[in-house]
Amino acid sequence: MTYVQLSYGDLALAALLLIANGIVSFWFQLGLERTIAISAVRMVVQLSVVALALKFIFSLDAPLWTVLFGLFMTAAAAYEVVSRQERRIKGPIALALGTGAPFFSGFIATMFATMVVIGPDPWYAPRYVLPIFGMMLGNALSGTSLVLDGMTSAAVRDRSAIEARLALGAGRYEAFDKILRRALTTGLMPILTAMAATGVVSLPGMMTGQILAGIDPVSAAKYQVMIMFLIAGATGVAVVAAGLGAVLLLTDERHRLRLDRLSKA
Known part of the structure; x- marks a missing residue:
């Protein structure tokens, strides 16, 4: 059994679900739309940097x-x-x-x-x-x-x-x-x-x-x-x-x- 490779387009489709959180925040006037967006971007950047760093460290061993x-x-x-x-x-x-x-x-x-x-x-x-x-x-x-x-x-x-x-x-x-x-x-x-x-x-x-x-x-x-x-x-x-x-x-x-x-x- 092999795993299914995810493309950047697949990740973009998954990110669409965050819109639901934004709608909830807007509907109930929580004021979290900006926080949701920043948190999502921060997570992607952090994981990307860590993934590249780990790939480099794993190669050096x-x-x-x-x-x-x-x-x-x-x-x-x-x-x-x-x-x-x-x-x-x-x-x-x-x-x-x-x-x-x-x-x-x-x-x-x-x-x-x-x-x-x-x-x-x-x-x-x-x-x-x-x-x-x-x-x-x-x-x-x-x-x-x-x-x-x-x-x-x-x-x-x-x-x-x-x-x-x-x-x-x-x-x-x-x-x-x-x-x-x-x-x-x-x-x-x-x-x-x-x-x-x-x-x-x-x-x-x-x-x-x-x-x-x-x-x-x-x-x-x-x-x-x-x-x-x-x-x-x-x-x-x-x-x-x-x-x-x-x-x-x-x-x-x-x-x-x-x-x-x-x-x-």
């Missing part, structure tokens, strides 16, 4: 270029984490937390996938490392953003309750216990929902792409199961690291609440 592109993806992830926060913690340490949590969890999951599970030769082949790392990083980023946003918003909202617990002798983690558990639940919910709905409600993008490319559905399902397990693990590590780190940054060594470290986005 050099570890240095793989590392450089991975760092570029991490830098983009750092920007996304910061931009998604309604209230963000000031200082470079907070940026390091928002970047480091998804990066290291994604890195560990990627190394485990390529060195243990899949085992390509060589294990650092960019054709395997970069796509897997991108999926790990993107999902861990979403979980990290949700946790950090939940922690900072709750710290402001529940300031009195947190300070009361601290005044009664509770440690920083004890005072943030309910807030931390709620934030961790929020950060993990998207991947848990995705796993529960996969196969019954929806076919994930990776599995669908492989099937359209001519891969046997059973083989495609195996890869999808592996990826979902890896994403769940990476997201779990990232949200826990982000949650615990947020508690440290929102308090000081004397276990006082430090809302002065927060700034409006």
Whole structure:
């Protein structure tokens, strides 16, 4: 079985469906017509640039270029984490937390996938490392953003309750216990929902792409199961690291609440 090549005309026909979104926005006066157009153009440009870059890196098959592109993806992830926060913690340490949590969890999951599970030769082949790392990083980023946003918003909202617990002798983690558990639940919910709905409600993008490319559905399902397990693990590590780190940054060594470290986005 071979896959069907798509022409630029086919992509243009598919883009016509965006008109429906524009009509909805215009009809309900949402004012999103410009945003829809910009988002679509941005997506096409970004994917085109990334596709050309990956084609170049795959042809070289050099570890240095793989590392450089991975760092570029991490830098983009750092920007996304910061931009998604309604209230963000000031200082470079907070940026390091928002970047480091998804990066290291994604890195560990990627190394485990390529060195243990899949085992390509060589294990650092960019054709395997970069796509897997991108999926790990993107999902861990979403979980990290949700946790950090939940922690900072709750710290402001529940300031009195947190300070009361601290005044009664509770440690920083004890005072943030309910807030931390709620934030961790929020950060993990998207991947848990995705796993529960996969196969019954929806076919994930990776599995669908492989099937359209001519891969046997059973083989495609195996890869999808592996990826979902890896994403769940990476997201779990990232949200826990982000949650615990947020508690440290929102308090000081004397276990006082430090809302002065927060700034409006």
